[in-house]
Amino acid sequence: MAFAREYYEQMGQSAEVKAPAVRHLRTSLKAVEETETVQLVVNQGRLLQLPREASNVMVANPSVASFQVASPGSVFVFAKIPGTTTLYALDSNDEVVAAVQLVAKPNVVALTRLGEQIANEIPGAKVEFVPSGSSLIVRGTVRTPQQAKQVMDSVEANLGASSSQAGGGGQRPPQAGNGQPPAPRVINQLKVELSAQINISVRIVEVSRSLTSSLGMNWDVALKDGNYFLRNGASLFDATSGAFSGGTVTNAVAGGFHRNGSVTVGGLLTALSEDGLATILAEPNLTAMSGETAGFAAGGEVPIVTFVNNSVNIDFKQYGVIMRMTPTLLSPNRISLHVAPEVSDLSDEGAVTLDGFTIPAFKVRRADTTVELASGQSFALAGMLRSSITQQVTSVPGLKSIPMLGRFFETETSEQSDSELVIIATAYVVEPTAAGALQSPGRGIRALDNLIPPQATAGYLY
Structure with missing residues (x-):
């Protein structure tokens, strides 16, 4: 109204006369x-x-x-x-x-054809499509999470759509890009019949390479059907000759190290660890949903100093045993497992010093692989070697400083040690259990008071 009043005053007319005309103009719009x-x-x-x-x-x-x-x-x-x-x-x-x-x-005919296509490609899948505004709801049942992913991939490929999980909330509408119209959103309301949780048990062991060479051990053979075992109270080596007591049962010494089809390779590593011939670095036991990633880290973090635009920044780098695993349930008893283990140590070799700050180097052994196995089966990774050389000089005190002759009183020892990293993983399809079925360590042990006989008196225990 202030703008209209100024306009009419500039035109030499009173605002009071023209105001009704403005109101009439507003009410005339239909x-x-x-x-x-x-x-x-x-x-x-x-x-x-x-x-x-x-x-x-x-x-x-x-x-x-x-x-x-x-x-x-x-x-x-x-x-x-x-x-x-x-x-x-x-x-x-x-x-x-x-x-x-x-x-x-929505194109009902196209959706019907898509449903028939999914039924032919994925046996046992029962899928229906429910249009809802600008979205499409996918309902039904499938047996495994992998089948659910296949259904959603087929829908998105045929409709050019983007999917969202039911109940997620806060979903943004699809955005147009490169001049293309926005695709309809597909809401996933599929139900999976089988359990989608997978438990992964991993053992990471470092074994002396010289030991495996002296044992004549071939991991490609040892990890197949039939593995090694150690008899109770036995030594890995013959007491007389010092040779490894391996081989077949017929030519092995009593209480030796033998091969048996009923014992897993984990027994071999456990026996080596008990004799101090191997080091178990970590034994994580993780559970993850199908398609999700589970992680494990045992070690530490070292500060790394960086200089950016004359300012000092500190970042932390993890080292130790780091594991990333992504299981995917393919069928009721088949699991696809992606494993990415890493074992790293701090090292002075290759360290960098900047403005008084020392940035350490890392010795890293890592692997990245995907395998397929049945529930309860195991697989192993081996061959990740590390070699180190230790030199030590010993001498006779006082005589080593004699010119020209001091070298005769010195002894230089050089030792090379090689180690091999062995990783064994076992995957299981699991289901949640009741809280009462699980116990923490120490639970279920009777109190000490309950173990004291009722006849006991102060200072005496009968």
């Missing part, structure tokens, strides 16, 4: 109602004949439907995604030629 509704199918179009020629055509929501003027008296409309919008056509005098409501619905 909304144009749509006179017709046109049904469209997504990814299909229709040609609309106008009552008379139009010079201007507009659509309220171009993401739902687009148009193209075929002639002055006809308009071609194309449905992009499910939804509702309006189309207006005006003539050269800005008179409304047509006001049409466009309703775009």
Whole structure:
């Protein structure tokens, strides 16, 4: 109103006289109602004949439907995604030629064909599609999480859609990119019949390479059916000759190290560890949902100093035993397991000193592999070697400083040690259990008071 008052005062007219005219102008505007509704199918179009020629055509929501003027008296409309919008056509005098409501619905025929395709590709899958506004709900049951992923991949590939998990909340609508219309959102409400949780038991062991060489051990053979075992109270080596007491049962010494089909390779590593010939670095036991990643770290973090724009930044680098595992349930008894282990140590070799700060180096052994196995089966990784050389000089005190002759009283010892990293992983399909079925260490042990006989008196125990 202040703007209108200033305008009329500049024109030499009173604002009080012209104010009613402004109010009349506002009340004279009327909304144009749509006179017709046109049904469209997504990814299909229709040609609309106008009552008379139009010079201007507009659509309220171009993401739902687009148009193209075929002639002055006809308009071609194309449905992009499910939804509702309006189309207006005006003539050269800005008179409304047509006001049409466009309703775009999913392609039922295409969805039916897609359902048949999924039923043929994924046996046992029962899937149905429920349109909901601009979204498509996928319902039904599948046996495994892998089948659920296959269903969603097929839907997205056929509809060019983006998916979201049911109940997630806060989902953003699909965004258009590169001039393409936004794809409909697919809501995943599939139910998985089988348990989608997988337990992974891993043992990471460092074994002396000289030991494995003296044992004549071939991990490719040792990790197959039939493994080694150590008899109770036995030594790995013959007491007389010092040779390894391996081989077949017929030519092995009593209480030696033998091969047996009923014992896992874990028994071999346990026996080596008990005799001090191997070091168990970590034994993580992790559980993860199918398709999710579980991680484990045992070690530490070392500060790394960096200089950026004359400022000092400190980042922390993990070292030790680091494990990343991603299990995927392929069928009721088949598991695809992606494993990425890493074992690292700090090292002064290769360390860098900057402005008084020492940045350590790392000795790293890592692997990255994907295997497929049945529930309860194991696989092993070996061959990750590390070699170190230790030199030591001993001498006779006082005599080593004699010129020219001191070297005769010195003894230099050089020792090379090689170690091999062995990783064994076992995967199981598991289900949650009741809290009462699990006990913490120490639970279930009777109190000491309950073990004291009732006849006991102060200072005496009968």
